[in-house]
Amino acid sequence: MHPFTYAKAADMREALNAGWRGGRYVAGGTTLVDLMRETVERPDVLVDISSLPLREVVVTGRGGLRIGALVRMAEAAAHPKVRVLYPVISEALELSASAQLRNMATIGGNIMQRTRCTYFRDVTAACNKREPGSGCAALHGYNRSHAILGTSDHCVATHPSDVAVAFAALEATVHVLGPDGERRIAFADFLLRPGSTPNREQALRKGELITAVEIPAHARPLKSGYLKVRDRQSYEFALTSAAVALHVSGGVIREAKVAAGGVGTVPWKLPAVERHLIGERPSDRLWAEAAEHAADGARPLTHNGFKPELLKRTVERQLRTVGGTK
Ligand code: SF4
Numbered sequence: 031m032h033p034f035t036y037a038k039a040a041d042m043r044e045a046l047n048a049g050w051r052g053g054r055y056v057a058g059g060t061t062l063v064d065l066m067r068e069t070v071e072r073p074d075v076l077v078d079i080s081s082l083p084l085r086e087v088v089v090t091g092r093g094g095l096r097i098g099a100l101v102r103m104a105e106a107a108a109h110p111k112v113r114v115l116y117p118v119i120s121e122a123l124e125l126s127a128s129a130q131l132r133n134m135a136t137i138g139g140n141i142m143q144r145t146r147c148t149y150f151r152d153v154t155a156a157c158n159k160r161e162p163g164s165g166c167a168a169l170h171g172y173n174r175s176h177a178i179l180g181t182s183d184h185c186v187a188t189h190p191s192d193v194a195v196a197f198a199a200l201e202a203t204v205h206v207l208g209p210d211g212e213r214r215i216a217f218a219d220f221l222l223r224p225g226s227t228p229n230r231e232q233a234l235r236k237g238e239l240i241t242a243v244e245i246p247a248h249a250r251p252l253k254s255g256y257l258k259v260r261d262r263q264s265y266e267f268a269l270t271s272a273a274v275a276l277h278v279s280g281g282v283i284r285e286a287k288v289a290a291g292g293v294g295t296v297p298w299k300l301p302a303v304e305r306h307l308i309g310e311r312p313s314d315r316l317w318a319e320a321a322e323h324a325a326d327g328a329r330p331l332t333h334n335g336f337k338p339e340l341l342k343r344t345v346e347r348q349l350r351t352v353g354g355t356k
Pocket of ligand 1: 145147148149150156157158159160165166167168169184185186187228
């Protein structure tokens, strides 16, 4: 492991000062410390922010939620307001990782976690994300688990988070604090597609710290849920997943929020699916027709040609589960 110094921030100001000087923030440490052991990450300074007062879940307005960045995954999943208002968030968290990891890892760390691409974690392999300009071993290597949407010639890695898929579907906002004060970043703009700079993964500026993720108050209550398809039923990342939230009244779909995981370089919002649903009456036929749009624009690789069809079926099934059938 690369030698590093460790400092625990007593308050927000200390944390921001240390972050501005180049320190890396750490809280649960469940991703960063692993990567440091493998020398994929080599920070000189770690700034422990686990004591900062960012552990609240607050209801904002009618049906909005603000989840502090240091709320543990397990705490968020079990929180009564999260379970009642947005089961899609609870389910996505509960289907992530082991109970031990969920007890340690935080919401902020979860959305900052790095890809599970095996070449990224193998320091002998070419990887533009780890070593800009070195190439991408996955492009012509074994790429069964890789992305089919949002890829570039420089990187085809998926974003691994489940709860980020729920945040994308619900059009969350990320609150950050930095040397220039507070900022709010739409979730759709927070995680970056690889383009020609896959080493740049988030829209954070130097020294900025995530303070919370906010789910906006929706005018109509949403019924929601998360489906994750994977090679085995536990401790595995998604091959495909679907976060769905719907409001149906008078027999008509008034709101539709849909996003997919396991297929995109970032959590993949599905506006074409949403548009197909709004104003229509729930039916098996509607779910199937809407899901046909889930893989629009997909570019499968050598070993993941099954993903577009699997994605459509995942979305269709979760639409039926959440929306019911008439
Ligand atoms: Fe690296 Fe991305 Fe290629 Fe994986 S897919 S080897 S993370 S550049």
